[in-house]
Amino acid sequence: MPSPLVASLLAAAPSAPALSANPVTDARELFAYPFMVAALEAGTVVAVLAAAIGWVMVLRRQSFAGHTLAVVGFPGAAGATLLGLPIAAGYFGACILSALVIAGVPRGRAGTTRGAESAVTGAVQAFALASGVLFVNLYRGFLNGVDALLFGSFLGVTASQLLILAAVAVGALAVLAFLWRPLLFSSVDPDVAAARGVPVASLSVAFLVLVAVAVAAASEITGSLLVFALLVMPAAAAQRLTARPGLGLLLAVVIALAVTWAGLGIAYFSIYPSGFFLTSFGFAAYLVAVGVRSVSEGRGRRARATRAPGSLST
Amino acid sequence: MIAALDPFVGVAHMLSRPFMVDALLAGTLIALAAGLVGHFLVMREQVFTGDALSHVAFTGALGALAIGLDLRLGLFLGCVAVAVLIGLLGPAGRADDVVIGNVFAWLLGVGVFFLTLYTTSRRGANGTAGTTVLFGSIFGMTSSQAVVASVVGGCIAVAALAIGRPLTFMSIDPAVAAVRGVRVRPLGLGFLALVGAAAGEATQAVGALLLLGLLATPAGAARRLSASPWRAMWLSAGIAVGSVWAGLAASYAAPTVPPSFAILAVATSAYVLASGWRSWSLRRGVRDRQPSSASLTPNPTSTTPERRSIRRRARRLVINRVTRSDARTITAK
Numbered sequence: 001m002p003s004p005l006v007a008s009l010l011a012a013a014p015s016a017p018a019l020s021a022n023p024v025t026d027a028r029e030l031f032a033y034p035f036m037v038a039a040l041e042a043g044t045v046v047a048v049l050a051a052a053i054g055w056v057m058v059l060r061r062q063s064f065a066g067h068t069l070a071v072v073g074f075p076g077a078a079g080a081t082l083l084g085l086p087i088a089a090g091y092f093g094a095c096i097l098s099a100l101v102i103a104g105v106p107r108g109r110a111g112t113t114r115g116a117e118s119a120v121t122g123a124v125q126a127f128a129l130a131s132g133v134l135f136v137n138l139y140r141g142f143l144n145g146v147d148a149l150l151f152g153s154f155l156g157v158t159a160s161q162l163l164i165l166a167a168v169a170v171g172a173l174a175v176l177a178f179l180w181r182p183l184l185f186s187s188v189d190p191d192v193a194a195a196r197g198v199p200v201a202s203l204s205v206a207f208l209v210l211v212a213v214a215v216a217a218a219s220e221i222t223g224s225l226l227v228f229a230l231l232v233m234p235a236a237a238a239q240r241l242t243a244r245p246g247l248g249l250l251l252a253v254v255i256a257l258a259v260t261w262a263g264l265g266i267a268y269f270s271i272y273p274s275g276f277f278l279t280s281f282g283f284a285a286y287l288v289a290v291g292v293r294s295v296s297e298g299r300g301r302r303a304r305a306t307r308a309p310g311s312l313s314t
Numbered sequence: 315m316i317a318a319l320d321p322f323v324g325v326a327h328m329l330s331r332p333f334m335v336d337a338l339l340a341g342t343l344i345a346l347a348a349g350l351v352g353h354f355l356v357m358r359e360q361v362f363t364g365d366a367l368s369h370v371a372f373t374g375a376l377g378a379l380a381i382g383l384d385l386r387l388g389l390f391l392g393c394v395a396v397a398v399l400i401g402l403l404g405p406a407g408r409a410d411d412v413v414i415g416n417v418f419a420w421l422l423g424v425g426v427f428f429l430t431l432y433t434t435s436r437r438g439a440n441g442t443a444g445t446t447v448l449f450g451s452i453f454g455m456t457s458s459q460a461v462v463a464s465v466v467g468g469c470i471a472v473a474a475l476a477i478g479r480p481l482t483f484m485s486i487d488p489a490v491a492a493v494r495g496v497r498v499r500p501l502g503l504g505f506l507a508l509v510g511a512a513a514g515e516a517t518q519a520v521g522a523l524l525l526l527g528l529l530a531t532p533a534g535a536a537r538r539l540s541a542s543p544w545r546a547m548w549l550s551a552g553i554a555v556g557s558v559w560a561g562l563a564a565s566y567a568a569p570t571v572p573p574s575f576a577i578l579a580v581a582t583s584a585y586v587l588a589s590g591w592r593s594w595s596l597r598r599g600v601r602d603r604q605p606s607s608a609s610l611t612p613n614p615t616s617t618t619p620e621r622r623s624i625r626r627r628a629r630r631l632v633i634n635r636v637t638r639s640d641a642r643t644i645t646a647k
Contacts, residue, residue, distance in 0.1 A: 063415040064362040071523075118361040119534025123585050125365070126527025130578035133449045133524070137572045146445055151426050225369070226426075229419035236412045272430050279423025286416045 030268055038157040042165060043260040046218045047230060049169040051238075051256035052176060053214040054231035055249050056207065058239055060187045063232055064118060065102055068125040069212045070228040072098040073219035075132030077149050082139045088164060091216040098124055099212035103205040151275050152223025161220060168217040172210055183207060184245060226275045230256060233282030237289035255285050328566050336460035337452045337573070341558040343467030344519045345528065349554030350474040351512040352529035353547045354505060356537055358485045362411050363400055363506065364529045366418035367513035370396040371522035373425030374514075375447045380432040385447070386462075390514040396421070397510030401503045450521025450574045452562070463518050470511050471551075481505055482543050519558065520574040528554060531581040535588040557581040 030036050057066045076094025077087045102121050136146055148156075176183075186193040186200045194200045211231075218227045238252035259281040267274035328334050355364055374392020375385045396417070403413050429444045446454070455463070484491035484498050492498050509529075516525035536549035561577030 058412055061411060063411045064365060067362075067365060067415065118359060119356045119530050119537065122361045122365065122526050122530030123534055123582060126524055126531055126578055127582040129523045130520075130527060130575045130582075133521070133572050134575040136445075136449075137575070138570060147429075150448070225422055226419075228415070229423065232412065232415040232419055236416050239412075271434065273426050276423045276427035276430075279420045283416060283420035283423075 026269070027265075030265060035157070036264075036268060038159070038162060039264055040261065042157045042162055042221045043264050044257060045162075045165050045169050046221050046227075047234075047256035047260040048253050049172060049214050050218050050227065050230040051234045051252040052173060052249060053211055054235035054256075055238060055252045056176070056183060056187065057211060057231060058235040059184075060207070062208075062211075064121055065208060066211055066215070066231055067228045068102065068121050068128075069095050069099055069208070070215045070219065070231065071125060071224050072128040073216055073227075074149050074224035075128045075135060076216075077219070077224070078132045078135035078139070078146075082135045088161075088216075088220060091219050092213065094128065095212035095216040095219075096209055098128060099208040100205070103208045148223065150223050150225045151273060152219070152221055152226055157221060165217050165221070168213060172213050172217070175206075175210055179203065179206060179210075222278075223275065226278065229275075229279045229282050230260070233279070233286050234259060237282075237286045240286070240289040240293045255282075259285060324567065325563075328563065331566075332457070333453055333455075334562070334566060336455055336457055337562055338559070340455055340460040340463040340467070341452055341519055341562055341577075342555055343464040343471070344515045345532075345554040345558040346551050347467040347470035347474070347512050348516045348519075348525075348528040349532050349551035350471050350478075350547060351509055352533035352554070353536060353550040354474065354478070354481055354485065355509060355529055356533040356550075357482070357543065357546075358505075360506075360509070361526070361530050362414060363397065363509060364513065364526050366400065366414045367393050367397060367510060368517075368522050368525050369418045369422040369425065371513055371517040371525060372444075372447055373421045373428060375517070375522070376425050376428035376432055376444065379443055380428045380435070385443075386459075386514070386518070389517055390511060393513045393517075394507050394510035397506040397513070398503055401506040446521075447517070448521050448523045449572070450517065450519060450524065452519050452573050453565075455518070459518075463515060466511065467515050470508060470515060473508055477501060477504065477508075478547065520577055524574050524578055527578040527581055528557075531578070531585050532557060535581070535585040538585075538588040538592040553581065553584050557584065 030040075054066070057063065072094045073091045076090035076092075078090070079094070080087050080090025101124055182193070182198045183203055185196075186198050186203050190200050215227055215231070218230065222230060234252045234255035237255050238248045241251060242248045259278060262281050263274055263278035266277045270277070329338075352364070355361060370392050371389055374388040374390075376388075377392065378385050378388025400414055400417070403410075403417075432443060480491070480496045480501055483494070484496050484501060488498050512529065513525050516528040520528055532553035533546075533550040535553050536546040539549055540546045557577050557580040560580045561575075562573055564576040564580070565571050565573040
């Protein structure tokens with residue numbers, strides 16, 4: 001239960017240090033505090049993990065499932081606090097359980113449409129969040145912690161949390177690397193992949209569990225509501241810029257790292273929460289990617305038009 | 315509570331409380347609106363839009379508080395504006411879910427900013443405003459708030475019923491609907507505006523985080539129970555209203571249970587029961603007509619009976635029209 005620590009840090013936040021004109025002194029000041037170094041380390045791990053998993057999630061068009069897995073961490077953590085269990089156990093338990101429910105229920109039933117499938121996801125999400133409300137209500141004196149669970153607190157990262165996070169990230173990325181080729185194949189063209197003997201259904205379940213693990217690890221740092229931003233924004237920006245898988249993955253990780261570092265750095269000098277800066281920088285990166293894409297597409301069209309003047313002139 | 319031992323005494327006791335009557339009145343009409351709109355939301359496979367609006371509702375409400383306006387103003391303006399924006403971003407009112415995800419993830423960040431702005435800058439700010447918006451407080455409604463919520467809920471329900479027919483048509487087959495003269499794009503945008511308003515309503519009952527439950531869960535349950543669009547629509551509204559009634563009563567009887575949780579617990583139970591009933595009846599149906607295996611292989615283009623029958627009818631209409639116009643051109647020659 002990190003709430004006393006969080007509360008004291010939040011209380012200290014309004015007296016935010018002033019930003020000087022010299023970026024080198026600013027950076028030195030940033031690294032002078034162990035809590036800030038820990039936050040940056042945790043942010044780095046979370047950014048790499050979320051960007052990599054998010055890239056595949058965006059490719060598979062599973063934003064809704066990913067978002068649902070992200071928010072169910074909240075009831076998990078609230079329930080774990082109520083029962084006196086470690087919060088990490090709550091995050092992982094709730095996220096993995098929901099991944100199995102979402103992946104398991106709609107399949108194997110004849111006649112279920114996509115609408116019914118997304119209704120299942122919505123029902124799981126709503127019920128999980130409602131349970132979170134119940135847990136918060138049952139556990140008196142929890143109200144200060146609610147904001148931390150929802151919006152995260154980069155500024156309370158302990159060494160053990162960091163260790164768990166790093167271990168989970170390495171494990172999840174290793175599994176992703178192991179599943180990479182068949183997962184990519186089944187995401188891009190599930191029918192052909194199934195015909196070639198790729199186990200599409202089990203891969204889909206495995207990937208959802210992978211998303212759940214990544215999200216649970218990240219939620220402890222970013223909060224349940226903001227982890228989705230790191231999952232979707234860098235990945236969406238990268239996919240606008242390149243269609244090549246390896247390059248796209250790398251680009252997503254780079255964007256996520258830039259967004260996280262910039263967001264944390266600015267948040268340190270401001271009284272406003274890091275979540276605001278993280279999401280704003282992420283959204284800006286996405287908008288830039290959309291702009292670059294449309295400019296290059298326009299140039300491509302114009303180049304083609306000049307090369308073959310007869311064919312496209314209207 | 316002792317009164318709860320006898321249900322009639324318990325209900326009479328409950329209805330003698332003014333705040334309870336307000337909550338029941340507002341809750342009924344909010345649920346009616348959410349159930350009707352939610353049905354179309356699930357049918358059009360736009361549940362993710364509802365999910366996005368749950369975050370927008372938070373940002374809208376906190377934004378209004380931060381600049382000192384009525385919370386509900388920001389709530390409705392934010393939800394309707396973003397719902398229409400989502401419609402404008404995509405063809406025929408269906409935006410890419412990655413675009414939606416990016417937009418609402420950022421808007422949530424802005425909401426956190428407003429929360430900080432509100433709690434740090436306004437003197438006498440309600441410290442729990444953020445949690446109230448997120449998790450709802452239907453018992454905290456004043457009488458005038460309840461009346462406004464009821465009137466708005468009633469208007470949304472009437473509007474949903476008014477556009478129900480063309481909306482069903484264009485949801486099932488947009489191309490044929492367009493041929494038949496349904497204005498697909500304005501109707502899609504109008505529907506999304508209605509979804510935004512319903513999201514604002516639902517936020518007042520169960521909170522921003524849980525509004526998806528009131529929109530999608532009853533509709534999903536109804537869809538499992540009936541393939542007919544009209545029966546499913548009324549079932550959805552009925553399940554939503556029933557969930558609110560049962561949830562409010564349960565929360566009144568057991569005060570430690572927040573109303574938002576009780577309402578959604580009832581709705582989720584309805585969903586689970588509907589799924590169980592459906593798989594049971596499917597299995598029985600399979601046993602009854604074992605020899606014809608053709609009905610078991612799903613056809614990817616026409617998955618449900620409702621879709622198939624409406625499409626067949628629409629196709630006949632188009633063919634009629636084409637042959638009639640052909641006949642006219644031939645006779646003109």
